[in-house]
Amino acid sequence: MKERGINFEEVKYIPQNLKKHKIKIVNSGIIAEKKCNPYVINEVGSYLQDNKKILIVLNTINAAKIVYENLKKEFPNKNCMLLHSQFTLADRKKKEEAFEDKNNNKNLPDILVATQVVEVSLDIDYDVLITELAPLDSLFQRMGRILRRYREDFKYNEEKPNVLIYGVREKEEEEEEIRKNVSGAGNVYKIDVLLETSKLIKSKIKSKNNKLRGENEKIKLVEEFYKNLEKENYFIEFEKTLDILDSLYSAESKHKAQKIFRDIIQISGIPSNKIDEFLNGLAETIDDMGTLVECYDRFYKDWRGKYKKVDENKKERLKKKLKNLGEFKRQKREINSKVFELIADSQVTYIRART
Numbered sequence: 001m002k003e004r005g006i007n008f009e010e011v012k013y014i015p016q017n018l019k020k021h022k023i024k025i026v027n028s029g030i031i032a033e034k035k036c037n038p039y040v041i042n043e044v045g046s047y048l049q050d051n052k053k054i055l056i057v058l059n060t061i062n063a064a065k066i067v068y069e070n071l072k073k074e075f076p077n078k079n080c081m082l083l084h085s086q087f088t089l090a091d092r093k094k095k096e097e098a099f100e101d102k103n104n105n106k107n108l109p110d111i112l113v114a115t116q117v118v119e120v121s122l123d124i125d126y127d128v129l130i131t132e133l134a135p136l137d138s139l140f141q142r143m144g145r146i147l148r149r150y151r152e153d154f155k156y157n158e159e160k161p162n163v164l165i166y167g168v169r170e171k172e173e174e175e176e177e178i179r180k181n182v183s184g185a186g187n188v189y190k191i192d193v194l195l196e197t198s199k200l201i202k203s204k205i206k207s208k209n210n211k212l213r214g215e216n217e218k219i220k221l222v223e224e225f226y227k228n229l230e231k232e233n234y235f236i237e238f239e240k241t242l243d244i245l246d247s248l249y250s251a252e253s254k255h256k257a258q259k260i261f262r263d264i265i266q267i268s269g270i271p272s273n274k275i276d277e278f279l280n281g282l283a284e285t286i287d288d289m290g291t292l293v294e295c296y297d298r299f300y301k302d303w304r305g306k307y308k309k310v311d312e313n314k315k316e317r318l319k320k321k322l323k324n325l326g327e328f329k330r331q332k333r334e335i336n337s338k339v340f341e342l343i344a345d346s347q348v349t350y351i352r353a354r355t
Contacts, residue, residue, distance in 0.1 A: 015152035019214050021143050023205050024161035025168045029181030030056070030132055031063055036070035040130060043164065044071060044111065047128050048078060050160070053105055055126035056113045057142050059134060059184035061086055068113040081109035085117050088274060090345035099124050105149070118145055125149050133167040133182045135189055136197045136225040140218050170198040196228050268349045278346040285338050292331055 030040050040056075047054050056071075058064040061084045068082040083095055098109055105125045116134075118124065119141040125148035131139065143163055147156065156162060167182035169175075178194050179185045185194055204221055270278050307318050 015215055017153045017155070017214075018150065019155045020147045020150055021163045022156055022158070022161040023163045023165065023201075025201060025205070026164060026166045027168060027177075027181075028166065029183075030058065030130065030166045031066055031181075031183065034066065036067045036074075037166075040067075040166070041070070041074050043130065044075070047160075048075065048110060052127040053108050054111050054128045054130065055118065055124070055142075055145055056111065057118060057129065057131040057134075058113070058115055059132050059182065059188050061115055063132070063183035064113050064115050071111055071113065075111065078110040080111040080113065083112060083114040083117060083122075085115065086271075086348045088271070088346055088348055096122065118142065123148070128162050128164075130164045131166065133165060133169075133178070133185075133194055133197060135193050136200060137222050139165065139197070140222065165201065168198045168201055170195070170202045193229065196225060200225055200228075268347050270346050271348055274346050278342065281342045281346075282339070285335055285342065288338075289332075289335050292328065292335065296328055 026039075028037060028039065030037055032038075044054055044056075056067060058067060064082060064084055068080065072080045081095060081098065083092075087095065098107065099122055105127070108124065108126065112118070112124070112126065116138065119138060122145075124145050126146055129142055129146045131142050133139075134142070146162055147154070167178060167185075169178050169181075175191050175195070178191060178198075182189075182194065185191060200221055204217075204224075303318060303321070307315060310318065
């Protein structure tokens with residue numbers, strides 16, 4: 001950033017006596033043959049018996065849906081929630097009400113199945129994380145949602161690990177295994193980034209009896225992670241893209257930037273299961289607007305009839321009365337606002353790479 005003329009001050013507070021995460025590495029994926037891996041189901045059942053709250057993070061919405069549906073059937077008596085970016089605004093508001101009590105995680109859903117939305121958008125505190133392989137900094141963001149209530153002077157000392165990372169591989173020839181076992185591999189996240197993460201996890205974490213030696217080690221690992229990526233295609237492409245965006249004043253750079261962003265499709269729409277609710281709400285606002293227009297029409301006809309019959313002095317007073325329609329305008333704005341709010345609450349934006 002400094003090389004690009006961006007000045008910043010780095011502020012670090014690193015708790016020295018905080019060791020919250022005991023990590024277990026699993027080679028297989030959370031999803032196996034388009035179903036939730038039976039091993040994952042067993043792990044979830046075991047943690048539920050220990051009265052633990054479980055956060056499961058997938059890299060794609062489709063994967064999250066599969067795991068959620070399977071776990072809901074396996075544990076019908078438990079509160080299982082699905083959270084991702086393609087819920088409507090109204091649905092997200094309802095779901096996020098479950099996370100409002102930041103001082104007590106007992107009211108949280110027993111199982112929260114989510115995507116990357118939990119990395120930054122929610123202040124939640126779970127006991128156990130089950131996650132797919134993701135870039136190292138993303139994994140640490142996900143871990144930050146585990147035992148969040150402990151900010152310093154705490155050491156996790158239970159026998160069971162409280163972080164399980166699925167789909168970890170370290171050799172280049174295992175690229176296909178990563179594609180097979182990790183949703184979004186090669187699409188959401190570059191393969192070389194996932195391979196580099198796997199290497200660091202195996203060499204730096206698994207070799208230490210699956211324990212992280214404090215928050216300071218996480219920072220050092222992320223720094224090593226990005227340093228290693230400087231040699232990979234991912235970092236080279238990233239630098240090229242930044243160069244293009246930094247020099248958008250030239251016609252050639254604009255053309256290159258357009259090529260980059262043309263590969264992304266953004267579509268807004270209303271989900272099929274929300275259409276009836278949306279149409280009913282829209283019909284109500286149309287009825288309200290119709291009633292308001294009818295009232296205005298009656299008023300205007302009455303006004304026009306009077307205007308034709310009175311002398312010039314009274315016509316001036318009637319003109320002022322016609323201009324002073326504040327209540328009508330207020331109600332019209334209110335109905336318009338309801339329509340816009342209804343659309344905002346009902347629609348979903350889908351963003352995907354062009355294929």
